[in-house]
Amino acid sequence: MSHPAKHLPGVDQLLRSQQGHVLIEAFGRTRVARVIAEQLSVARQAMAAPEFELPSADVLLANTRSVLCAANPVLTAVLNLTGTILHTNLGRASLPQVAIDAVQRVAGNPTNLEFDLETGKRGDRDQALEHLLKEITGAEAATVVNNNAAAVMLVLNTFALGRDVPVSRGELVEIGGSFRVPEIMTRSGCRLVEVGATNRTRLSDFKAAITDQTAMLMKVHTSNYQIQGFTESVAESDLAALAHEFDLPFMTDLGSGTLVNLTQYGLPREPTVQEAVQSGADIVTFSGDKLLGGPQAGLIVGSAKAIDAIKQNPMKRALRVDKMTLAALIAVLKLYLTPETLVEHLPTLRDLARSDADIKSFGEAVLPAVADCLAPDFEAGLVSTKSQIGSGALPIDLLPSWAIAISARDTEHPNEAIMALASRLRHLDTPILGRITASQLLLDLRTLYQPELLLTGLKAVHTG
Ligand SMILES: *Cc1c(COP(=O)(O)O)cnc(C)c1O
Numbered sequence: 001m002s003h004p005a006k007h008l009p010g011v012d013q014l015l016r017s018q019q020g021h022v023l024i025e026a027f028g029r030t031r032v033a034r035v036i037a038e039q040l041s042v043a044r045q046a047m048a049a050p051e052f053e054l055p056s057a058d059v060l061l062a063n064t065r066s067v068l069c070a071a072n073p074v075l076t077a078v079l080n081l082t083g084t085i086l087h088t089n090l091g092r093a094s095l096p097q098v099a100i101d102a103v104q105r106v107a108g109n110p111t112n113l114e115f116d117l118e119t120g121k122r123g124d125r126d127q128a129l130e131h132l133l134k135e136i137t138g139a140e141a142a143t144v145v146n147n148n149a150a151a152v153m154l155v156l157n158t159f160a161l162g163r164d165v166p167v168s169r170g171e172l173v174e175i176g177g178s179f180r181v182p183e184i185m186t187r188s189g190c191r192l193v194e195v196g197a198t199n200r201t202r203l204s205d206f207k208a209a210i211t212d213q214t215a216m217l218m219k220v221h222t223s224n225y226q227i228q229g230f231t232e233s234v235a236e237s238d239l240a241a242l243a244h245e246f247d248l249p250f251m252t253d254l255g256s257g258t259l260v261n262l263t264q265y266g267l268p269r270e271p272t273v274q275e276a277v278q279s280g281a282d283i284v285t286f287s288g289d290k291l292l293g294g295p296q297a298g299l300i301v302g303s304a305k306a307i308d309a310i311k312q313n314p315m316k317r318a319l320r321v322d323k324m325t326l327a328a329l330i331a332v333l334k335l336y337l338t339p340e341t342l343v344e345h346l347p348t349l350r351d352l353a354r355s356d357a358d359i360k361s362f363g364e365a366v367l368p369a370v371a372d373c374l375a376p377d378f379e380a381g382l383v384s385t386k387s388q389i390g391s392g393a394l395p396i397d398l399l400p401s402w403a404i405a406i407s408a409r410d411t412e413h414p415n416e417a418i419m420a421l422a423s424r425l426r427h428l429d430t431p432i433l434g435r436i437t438a439s440q441l442l443l444d445l446r447t448l449y450q451p452e453l454l455l456t457g458l459k460a461v462h463t464g
Pocket residue numbers: 147148149150152175179220221222223224253254255256286287288297298391392
């Protein structure tokens with residue numbers, strides 16, 4: 001009996017085949033050769049098994065292709081029709097065009113990141129951003145780090161390393177993922193001193209908690225939950241005054257922290273950064289990619305003294321942002337200098353402020369084409385729904401919206417049919433994401449402006 005290994009093709013032979021060339025074109029010779037060698041080695045090892053079947057060249061190449069395709073990770077744009085505008089799993093805010101252009105300009109070129117063009121000497125990375133944040137928020141100084149979680153850690157680590165920080169029991173929140181206030185405090189090197197009760201905390205509770213070990217006072221904006229009923233919390237201005245009475249810094253973590261009054265767009269009220277600064281906070285932290293509508297970043301504004309101390313902390317270097325983030329952030333903040341046109345230019349605000357009537361008429365216009373794409377297996381209707389702001393911002397307040405509701409036709413298994421459709425939509429080149437409720441796939445139209453984006457995808461799924 002001849003040894004079957006003799007009949008396995010060699011790596012070179014497979015590389016020279018037509019399919020081999022196609023793979024080399026797509027993945028490069030080095031990777032294709034390595035995966036083919038792995039496939040051959042697996043086949044050789046499997047030969048000991050009694051039911052072993054010699055794989056053909058085609059099978060080996062097909063397996064090589066699947067391995068390479070599976071190992072081809074992509075970060076791609078998706079069409080977010082989930083109804084959650086600032087979806088953390090989908091990368092939160094979409095940048096305005098000016099910010100995309102700014103990123104592009106600095107990405108492939110040297111920049112004046114830390115170079116002062118005026119003097120020709122070394123400059124400060126935060127300078128341009130600080131300038132803008134001072135003008136917009138009224139704070140004396142500002143800096144920026146990688147995200148708001150990093151901002152909170154950096155502030156605590158700067159002012160309270162090895163010391164006590166009293167926080168209201170009603171504010172010891174978890175902000176999704178793994179950001180839990182008590183854990184962040186421990187990891188920042190400070191000791192949490194719990195104050196008051198879950199539903200009620202008074203100024204006198206804070207006063208009683210202050211000792212010679214107290215480093216600072218902190219307030220956390222409980223952005224993702226609300227306590228209702230018999231509640232009481234201490235106003236920022238009162239906490240700031242108390243902190244200053246004891247010569248302590250006072251920090252408020254706003255989380256989302258908007259720079260404009262959202263009620264002017266018919267949206268629920270969210271505390272602004274300007275209000276926090278005016279209330280006397282020495283340090284205010286907030287996210288760049290939540291309501292602000294910019295790139296992922298953690299912004300810190302406050303007194304010149306506090307910001308200076310933060311900048312002196314060596315951890316600042318470990319948490320600093322890169323030139324692309326800075327470029328995007330500066331471009332977004334510049335839009336805030338002309339608040340009257342902000343809603344036209346900032347995608348996050350445009351989505352949030354879009355009226356229910358506008359979404360409805362958009363939906364009525366696209367519905368027939370959508371229904372056409374889905375027939376005969378599925379049918380589509382326009383239904384009223386609620387969008388969420390997302391990222392823990394204003395979680396209680398939902399925005400009235402309209403969605404295309406897709407349901408399966410003539411099937412015993414409507415649920416499975418909808419799940420399968422949702423899966424096919426997820427596998428498109430530009431995946432389309434909705435949400436499934438009661439055997440229906442809902443595509444919230446609040447975040448859709450160009451019908452072709454949806455129609456092209458639906459057609460591809462239908463023919464594919
Ligand atoms: C979202 C949030 C954070 C974390 O901000 P990231 O930018 O996601 O790191 C911290 N504190 C509060 C109150 C938040 O809402």
